[in-house]
Amino acid sequence: MTTFDSSAPRVVCLAGGVGGAKLADGLARVLPPSNLTVIVNTGDDFRHLGLTICPDLDTVLYTLAGVANDETGWGRAGESWRAMSEVGRLKGPDWFSLGDLDLATHLTRAHWLDAGETLTAVTSRLCEGFGIAPAVLPMSDQPAPTLIETDTGDILPFQVWFVRERWQPPVRRVILPEDVRASAAAVRALETADVVIIAPSNPFVSIDPILNVYPIRAMIEDVPRAVVAVSPIVAGRAIKGPAAKMMAEMGLEPSAAAVARTYGHLIDGFIYDCRDEGMAAEDGLALLCADTMMTGAAERERLAREVIAFAQELLA
Amino acid sequence: MTTFDSSAPRVVCLAGGVGGAKLADGLARVLPPSNLTVIVNTGDDFRHLGLTICPDLDTVLYTLAGVANDETGWGRAGESWRAMSEVGRLKGPDWFSLGDLDLATHLTRAHWLDAGETLTAVTSRLCEGFGIAPAVLPMSDQPAPTLIETDTGDILPFQVWFVRERWQPPVRRVILPEDVRASAAAVRALETADVVIIAPSNPFVSIDPILNVYPIRAMIEDVPRAVVAVSPIVAGRAIKGPAAKMMAEMGLEPSAAAVARTYGHLIDGFIYDCRDEGMAAEDGLALLCADTMMTGAAERERLAREVIAFAQELLA
Known part of the structure; x- marks a missing residue:
């Protein structure tokens, strides 16, 4: 196992739940902690039983802390x-x-939020409690709830659709809130990043909510750096969750190529799974095929190294 | 064991924590459920870990449901x-x-409070969940925090003094909030009560907070009915908790007689423990000595029957 040294790139990883958490864990295993910031989707946060629940943040925290339930994915x-x-x-x-x-x-999060701290500050406390060294940041300190409009016109809070309805109601569109701003910490991390990695998370309900937070999309588009995305679709299927089903319902072919087209000019490089043979470069997008399944810690590390090396080539 | 029949008096019991919960349990064992309403102190409620904690309400609920930890008292x-x-x-x-x-x-309480229900409605739901038949009511649906001013002039929220500081800082005075109103359900119960029983709870931090809620004290004073109190002091000591220590610090002799004087004209009858031989009637106050220790379910029932019978004599 090689770890990138002090000349390692400064990496920001945009992450949703399981896939994002696994890649973030791989990155945490190969980068110096101060070179990694994980910006996590909070669009699926919700209030439940009086508490603020942050499912993606917690999946990332638990995975980085080595206390996640790998079988359930949550x-x-x-x-x-x-x-x-x-x-x-x-x-x-x-x-x-x-x-x-x-x-x-x-409960611990609720205590500190009640005391007036930002979600960013509370997440930092939780990282300390769990012994997590890299920075894990919510995409915003403001609530930014993602809504799902189903094919019957119902508009459901994300977790109601995702968990209570087991993501079965077909999706007509994903509704993201306007006027949400990134935290100062997230902006700072993006300002100094050499590489932005879009994790293999659901593009529509994990990554788009992050890009939708002002000024994250603009910062990623404008500043010269390497932006690479890892496909969450392998052989036409989502490794976990509703990404492929949603794409079909939204009129998109559920494929790695369609994910790359979704990100469009935002990305400079795209890592797809070697099982997807049909990928072809278009518009000068750099491509890399890799084994993206991350079945264990060793696979997470290997993929992280490949993604970083690929991004470094694009930087050069 | 005899249970009072349909001609039983309608009883309202004012209760704090452990002692109040035990007497309420005794009353619940001998009265038809529709004849008993327990109005519980919520002055020691507080927000903790993002949740609304109601220690006295919960002690009453757990005791009536038969799921309380009798060893700890909470x-x-x-x-x-x-x-x-x-x-x-x-x-x-x-x-x-x-x-x-x-x-x-x-968590369940937080869910229903978040949904906009009153604490009275939420408590009714919890009673249903726990299979509790008599009505258990918070003294108010408004927050009514009791504060403790210590001898150093510090003003502490009740639970901070009681639990975190283990009720050790000497008490200069108890500060009760102004302008707190009883719930409609509590007023209705008092309007129709034949007997009001003040449980063997701390007079200053369990019972006074209830009496302080408008118009509870006035209703108990004005309406003709039997009002009886059970002493929480036995042989100069509190059975549990800080009552005796507080009385000494507030310049009162820690005795059953002093508790009776504290309630003054509010009560028509006073039940003291037979270990307290020095009790003497004053001002026409009816007295009854009983074994007030309630060490088990049989003792709770027996004391409840004695208290009700005593109150019924006063009604006659």
Whole structure:
């Protein structure tokens, strides 16, 4: 295993949940901590049982801390469910599962938010509590709820569609809020980044919400640097979650090529899975095929190294 | 065991934590459910870890539901502490212990409060969840925080003094909020009550906060009915908690007689423990000595029957 040294590029990784968390973990394993900032989607945050729940942030935190439940893709390993079972018995809403260990994160976050701290500051405290060295930043300190308009015209909060309705209602469009601003910390990280990596997360409900936060898209477009994206679609299917299903419903071919076209001129390089043989370069987009599945820690590290090396070539 | 029948008096019991919960449980065992309303102190409610915690309400609920931890006097039997240990590891505040089962109550309450329901409505839902038949009402739907001014002039929220500081800082005075109003349900219960029972709870931090809620004191004073109090002081000591210590610090002799004088003309009858031989009637106050310790369910029932029978004599 090689780790990039002090001449390593300064990397900002835009991440959603599982895929983003795994690549972020790979990057954390090969980069000096001060060279990595993970900016995480908070569009699927919601208020539940009186608490602010940040599913993508928590998946990234748990993965970087080595306490994630890799089988479910959410929540913590070794979890127990005493509080949640009792909520069910008391006829409280139990459609969103919060384990006893997971609850500690939400309770601690609620304490500091109640004390007036920003979500950025609270996330930094949680990183410290979990022993996470790289910076993990919410995309914004403002609420920025993603809404899903279904084919029947219903408009659902993201988690209601994603978890309660098990992402089954077909999606007509994703509605993102206007006038959300990035935190100062996120802007600072982007200002000094050599490389921006768009993780293999859902382009529409994980990455677009981040790009939609002012001025993140403009900063990525305008500043000269290498911007690379990793495809979340492998062989026409999402590794996990609704990305492929959503693309089909929104009139897009569910393919790595369609993901690359979605990002368009925003990206300089695109990493697709070697299983997707049909990828062809267009418009001068640099391409790299890799094994993107990240089934274990070694695969995360390897992919992270390949992504960084690919981006460094684009910088040169 | 005899249970009062449909000609039983309509009883309102004013209750704080442990002692109040035990007497309420005794009353619930001998009265038809529709004849009992327990109005509970919410002066020690506070916001913690983002949640609204109602310690006295919960002690009453858990005791009536048969799930209370009788050894500690707070929280639930068979409790576990996974969430709380993890909050400590994340450097969140862990001075107030919330067990995993207990958390379910606070989370469910938070959900319904967030949905805009009153604390009265939420408490009714929790009663249903726990299978509790008598009405349990918070003294008010408004926040009514009790503050403790210590001998150094510090003014502490009640739970900070009581739990975090282990009720050690000497008390100069108890500060109760102004302009707090009773819920409609509490007023209705008092309007139709034949008997008001003041439970063996701390007069200053459990009962006074209830009496301070408009128009509870006036309703108890004005309407003809039997009002009886049970002494929380036995042989010069509080059975549990800071009542005796507070009385000494506030210049009162810690005795059953002093508790009776504190309630003054508000009460028609006073039940003291038979260990307190020095009690003497004054000002036409009716007296009854009883074993007030309520060590088990049988003792709670027996004391409840004695208290009701005593009050009925005063009604006649």
